Amino acid sequence: MMKNKKLFWSFLIILFWQVISMSGTFSSLILPSPYMVIKAFLESIMRGELLNETMYSLIIILEGLFIGTFFAFLLALASIRYKIMEDFVETLIAIAHPLPGIALLPLIILWFGTGRTSVVFVIIHSALWPILLNTTTGFRTIPRIFTDVGHNLGVRGIHLISTIYIPASMPFIISGLRIGWARAWRALISAEMIFGAVGGKGGLGWYIFKQRVFMDTAGMFAALIIIVIIGMLVEDLLFERLEANTIEKWGMTVK
Amino acid sequence: MKKLSLILSIMITLLSIILSGCTIGNQQNLEVSKISVAEQFGLAYAPLQVMKELKLLEKNLPGVEVTWKQLGNTAAIREAMVAKEVDIGFMAIPPFLIGWDKGMDWRIFSGLSKSPVGLVVNNPHIKSIKDFTGKDRIAVPQPGSVQHILLSMACEREFGEPERLDNQLITLAHPDGMNALFSKNDITAHFTAPPYLTKELEVEGMHQILSGSEAMGKDFTFIVGVSTSNFHDKNTKAYKAFIKSLNEAMAYMKQNREATQILLSKAYEMSEEEIEKYMTLEGVSYDNSVAGVPEFAEFMKRNGYISKTPQSINEILWEDVNDEK
Amino acid sequence: MNDFLKAVSISKTYLNENKKLKVLEDISFSIGKGEILCILGASGCGKSTLLRVIGGFERIDKGEILICGNKVLKPSADMVMIFQDYNQLFPWMTVLENVLFPLKVNKIGASAMQRIEISIEYLKLVGLEDFKNYYPHQLSGGMKQRAAIARGLALKPSVLLMDEPFGSLDAITRSNLQNELLDIWRKTEVTIVFVTHDINEALALGDNIIVMDKTPGRIKERIKNFQERPRNRRSDEFLDLYEKIYSMLDVQI
Numbered sequence: 001m002m003k004n005k006k007l008f009w010s011f012l013i014i015l016f017w018q019v020i021s022m023s024g025t026f027s028s029l030i031l032p033s034p035y036m037v038i039k040a041f042l043e044s045i046m047r048g049e050l051l052n053e054t055m056y057s058l059i060i061i062l063e064g065l066f067i068g069t070f071f072a073f074l075l076a077l078a079s080i081r082y083k084i085m086e087d088f089v090e091t092l093i094a095i096a097h098p099l100p101g102i103a104l105l106p107l108i109i110l111w112f113g114t115g116r117t118s119v120v121f122v123i124i125h126s127a128l129w130p131i132l133l134n135t136t137t138g139f140r141t142i143p144r145i146f147t148d149v150g151h152n153l154g155v156r157g158i159h160l161i162s163t164i165y166i167p168a169s170m171p172f173i174i175s176g177l178r179i180g181w182a183r184a185w186r187a188l189i190s191a192e193m194i195f196g197a198v199g200g201k202g203g204l205g206w207y208i209f210k211q212r213v214f215m216d217t218a219g220m221f222a223a224l225i226i227i228v229i230i231g232m233l234v235e236d237l238l239f240e241r242l243e244a245n246t247i248e249k250w251g252m253t254v255k
Numbered sequence: 256m257k258k259l260s261l262i263l264s265i266m267i268t269l270l271s272i273i274l275s276g277c278t279i280g281n282q283q284n285l286e287v288s289k290i291s292v293a294e295q296f297g298l299a300y301a302p303l304q305v306m307k308e309l310k311l312l313e314k315n316l317p318g319v320e321v322t323w324k325q326l327g328n329t330a331a332i333r334e335a336m337v338a339k340e341v342d343i344g345f346m347a348i349p350p351f352l353i354g355w356d357k358g359m360d361w362r363i364f365s366g367l368s369k370s371p372v373g374l375v376v377n378n379p380h381i382k383s384i385k386d387f388t389g390k391d392r393i394a395v396p397q398p399g400s401v402q403h404i405l406l407s408m409a410c411e412r413e414f415g416e417p418e419r420l421d422n423q424l425i426t427l428a429h430p431d432g433m434n435a436l437f438s439k440n441d442i443t444a445h446f447t448a449p450p451y452l453t454k455e456l457e458v459e460g461m462h463q464i465l466s467g468s469e470a471m472g473k474d475f476t477f478i479v480g481v482s483t484s485n486f487h488d489k490n491t492k493a494y495k496a497f498i499k500s501l502n503e504a505m506a507y508m509k510q511n512r513e514a515t516q517i518l519l520s521k522a523y524e525m526s527e528e529e530i531e532k533y534m535t536l537e538g539v540s541y542d543n544s545v546a547g548v549p550e551f552a553e554f555m556k557r558n559g560y561i562s563k564t565p566q567s568i569n570e571i572l573w574e575d576v577n578d579e580k
Numbered sequence: 581m582n583d584f585l586k587a588v589s590i591s592k593t594y595l596n597e598n599k600k601l602k603v604l605e606d607i608s609f610s611i612g613k614g615e616i617l618c619i620l621g622a623s624g625c626g627k628s629t630l631l632r633v634i635g636g637f638e639r640i641d642k643g644e645i646l647i648c649g650n651k652v653l654k655p656s657a658d659m660v661m662i663f664q665d666y667n668q669l670f671p672w673m674t675v676l677e678n679v680l681f682p683l684k685v686n687k688i689g690a691s692a693m694q695r696i697e698i699s700i701e702y703l704k705l706v707g708l709e710d711f712k713n714y715y716p717h718q719l720s721g722g723m724k725q726r727a728a729i730a731r732g733l734a735l736k737p738s739v740l741l742m743d744e745p746f747g748s749l750d751a752i753t754r755s756n757l758q759n760e761l762l763d764i765w766r767k768t769e770v771t772i773v774f775v776t777h778d779i780n781e782a783l784a785l786g787d788n789i790i791v792m793d794k795t796p797g798r799i800k801e802r803i804k805n806f807q808e809r810p811r812n813r814r815s816d817e818f819l820d821l822y823e824k825i826y827s828m829l830d831v832q833i
Contacts, residue, residue, distance in 0.1 A: 030338065163685075251716070
């Protein structure tokens, strides 16, 4: 039902768009018609360019998310294990979490230059803190009964974390991953728009920037379509499935 | 059904608001005494500073309301002109041609400046573009920028393949490019223009391996003035007054060197010595002639940056341009 | 034999906003193997705290808990606690996985197959065999408590600690579960310490009943319950004992 509604509204928006562009009020350099956009989209796909840039962006974001999630878990574990680390991690989050990745860009360029490393760093920064914040909150608010039962049943140490802390904090962890992904995805596109190669690959953000420079407005829209599609796929397929297979199945969704 | 008709009526209302709102916007542009001009930062735009400081446009067109916009890059100027927010813009020839190719209704009305541009490297072993290895990164301000096109031209000449170095280009604004060149971490070479070009060449270990005229095979106009057809056709008085003022500014610069230097040193917040050094630099000149358009157009068409070349030069130049052959 | 589980002068104080609050004072008792001890008292008398102390969940200021003469210092799988909270089952595991989990952790059973057999055997014991693939949130409150009992018993603990496990259930379900518990107890011969505020429940289950006093928690009276099982809740003996305990609990009229 939800999907049908989205389809219906998307159709209406595209219709609306087509009518406006057909009215001739805006030059096609400002608002290309849906037809032109779809044509540019298909052409770019056929050339392989758009798909290549998309793959480049996806690989880089997966790399950043992977590293970011890894460190988030490491810090979250340290903070439940040692009181001193808990204070340290809390301070770290308070400092770093409100900083948008893009605001750090000039500094990151100074430290790591303008290459791929810098983009990965921006993604790690964007993903790490929300995931860490949510995971530690999850760990801290875990119902006491689960840890009591765990102790009672003889679960100790790292086992306690993997078999009880993590699944019990799943609603928090998933929402942290969601926020981390969304932030990282935005930061990635923005960072790519700022630096990238001219002929070589620079990702979707770079593709948009390049189309801008060459005044290919329809091509910019084509890249936006890809961004929307990826956003929807990740949201609807990945996260909704993840939730359906975990916290919804377990009856742990917050009502 | 009720819902659907509600949605449709909302959309129709929105549609009519959008459509009517834009006609109002167009009408505002018809006012004769308003001019909006967009330029970028740099000494290549010096005549415009003179024009501003001496209020030449105000003299030639009493009652004019002129807005000067300094935008960060050519793409922004172009977009502002598409959106009818800017009547006159200044930029290099390649970005102009890209806009023309994409259907922008605009033409060049004057040259503004010639300037040396150069490819500076921080590695003493690199003597020409042939010496670049696959690891070397070259910074240019933008893809499709005059620097990028010139490098492609040089590559075509040297290797027979203009896109040879494209995969090694990275985009950096001039100041970032300069810092990156000095730090030697990221890039080996930087294709740039004064004042960055001169600053870079003053540093030990940096040297130029390619100049703009070497790449192109002749001199060309670095920055040109572009006007939309809308402004040219409907605001003829203002259009003429602007050209007259620009020419007066250039003449003033030739006749009053010292006064110009003082004026520019204030406008750019640079010392008079620095200004003088730049103004007397070989290859720097300010005049209204336009050179290099056919060469750029032909090259860019041949390599797919644009899809067509002008049938006649008059398709892209307004009638009163000093077309230097 | 009467010293299977022994509490020796237990005292505990809570520190609450810099004020010391004595919750348990000088509590001693002992029970034999396979007995059911009911700890009865009004809310806030410290009976749950006492149970947590017995299980090794809480530190104490004075005294000690001994099981077969060994001091209890921390929770262990040998004394399994069944909590009042229905949510003691792990929601991310099915009923079967919940029962299997402690077997795996404690390496009980020679193989995975054998562990599954053990788990199913205990689910049968509590009548949940058909629900083994359900997740806890799909079960009713009574079923959740039965699953928790199966999980605890599968470990073959020597003591089952029960903290008002049927406290939030309706009266009918509660009576049924009490009878089922007695059934299970007979089959497994497990020692049970059962905390309740319900006099009927204590009388139906307990061989011994400790009646607690409030603030600080102390043992007011220890009553032997010699009624034959199955106990008739309408018998004179039952009702007399009820009256006796009721009068002890300071009910204000």
